[in-house]
Amino acid sequence: MNQELTEITVIGDDDTGLIARVTSMLFERDVNIEDLDQAVRQGLFRMTMRVDTTGMSCTEAELRDALDALCDDLGMDVQVRFPADREAKRIAVLATKESHCLAAMLEAFVDDDPEAEVAVVVANHDDLAPLAAAHDVPFYDIGDAGGVPDEEWLLDILAEYEVDLVALARYMRILSPNVVFRYESRIINVHPSLLPSFAGAEAYRQAIEKGVRIAGVTAHYVTTDLDQGPIIAQRVFDVPDDATPEELEERGQPLEAEALVEAVRLHLAGDLVVGRGRTHLREDSDAELGLPEEIAELNPDEPVDRPVAEVVEEE
Structure with a gap:
């Protein structure tokens, strides 16, 4: 994982529109999504994003609060890891x-x-x-x-x-x-x-x-x-x-x-x-x-399967 990127993970029951709600909120705060991976298994949704927050139009605390509020509304759990959190x-x-x-x-x-x-x-x-x-x-x-x-x-x-x-x-x-x-x-x-x-x-x-x-x-x-x-x-x-x-x-x-x-x-x-x-x-x-x-060098490297004529010629 690029240590200069912020990692955001959202997990909860699957529903329509989850990706759009979260990514739109990030876009509104000038957060650039570099990588997004999402999957659903047995009705459980997981999305992991790696985002560039260096040019965002809010503070780290404000972004955390906004994500917490949005995910509370969606009934989801969210984890946010800024680069400084990963010393x-x-x-x-x-x-x-x-x-x-x-x-x-x-x-x-x-x-x-x-x-x-x-x-x-x-x-x-x-x-x-x-x-x-x-x-x-x-x-x-x-x-x-x-x-x-x-x-x-x-x-x-x-x-x-x-x-x-x-x-x-x-x-x-x-x-x-x-x-x-x-x-x-x-x-x-x-x-x-x-x-x-x-x-x-x-x-x-x-x-x-x-x-x-x-x-x-x-x-x-x-x-x-x-x-x-x-x-x-x-x-x-x-x-x-x-x-x-x-x-x-x-x-x-x-x-x-x-x-x-x-x-x-x-x-x-x-x-x-x-x-x-x-x-x-x-x-x-x-x-x-x-x-x-x-x-590995202790393993033998001969014999190996070759055309019979080559083997006979060497004998």
């Missing part, structure tokens, strides 16, 4: 009880990175509250006694902290389409398998039952299809003979944390483009996807 990109981390991915995210984006921050931790149990407190990060337990999350509360928290990205740090609940649609292309999950293999629950156990020799982990964008979103980063490890799911989990957890942090860094740096269900690097990116070159 550091804001991450919400969702977790349950496992600490390893949350610990890695806090270390990477609270202690080490001045351009991004974990703004809030949200969980469906309170087990990890001390970990967030140790890093002075606000913590919310939105789960009931059985861990069922209050997603309306979750959406309120995400809006309050104006998050740029949601990272699922072993959050053991499936987000509803309502949440995923509102933050589409801005939610990253880490899953303990080499997707698309072994989606769903107990992935390490699935790997053992299928007899694989190499297992792994995957960081991917979240879509409404469980564990099917575009893949960003993966890591692999050997599966020993007679390994238990617990032993695979012990091998996989450090890689889960590493893959999640890598995927978040790539997203926040603007290195990723998603097309046809696959992630690509922007042309001007210096990042890498897939195996590091030194590992």
Whole structure:
């Protein structure tokens, strides 16, 4: 996202004339729309605009007030992010009880990175509250006694902290389409398998039952299809003979944390483009996807399929 542009997101029940009402109001205040993306899913409307406010004929406060009033009239929610609001990109981390991915995210984006921050931790149990407190990060337990999350509360928290990205740090609940649609292309999950293999629950156990020799982990964008979103980063490890799911989990957890942090860094740096269900690097990116070159070079490059006459001649 161009950091010199203001981002406006409007979400609510679909109705006729929504785009015209909002864009007309912006035009009247000399706000230039540079990019507009809109979609409707299951009756829910979402419009995201990136606009140039440098020549607008009102103040930032007046524009916020006008958008709030219009969207109240339309029964919509609106979020406005001016360039100055984004000095550091804001991450919400969702977790349950496992600490390893949350610990890695806090270390990477609270202690080490001045351009991004974990703004809030949200969980469906309170087990990890001390970990967030140790890093002075606000913590919310939105789960009931059985861990069922209050997603309306979750959406309120995400809006309050104006998050740029949601990272699922072993959050053991499936987000509803309502949440995923509102933050589409801005939610990253880490899953303990080499997707698309072994989606769903107990992935390490699935790997053992299928007899694989190499297992792994995957960081991917979240879509409404469980564990099917575009893949960003993966890591692999050997599966020993007679390994238990617990032993695979012990091998996989450090890689889960590493893959999640890598995927978040790539997203926040603007290195990723998603097309046809696959992630690509922007042309001007210096990042890498897939195996590091030194590992890829270990793979054999011969033999390859060639005309038989050529092979015989060389023999």
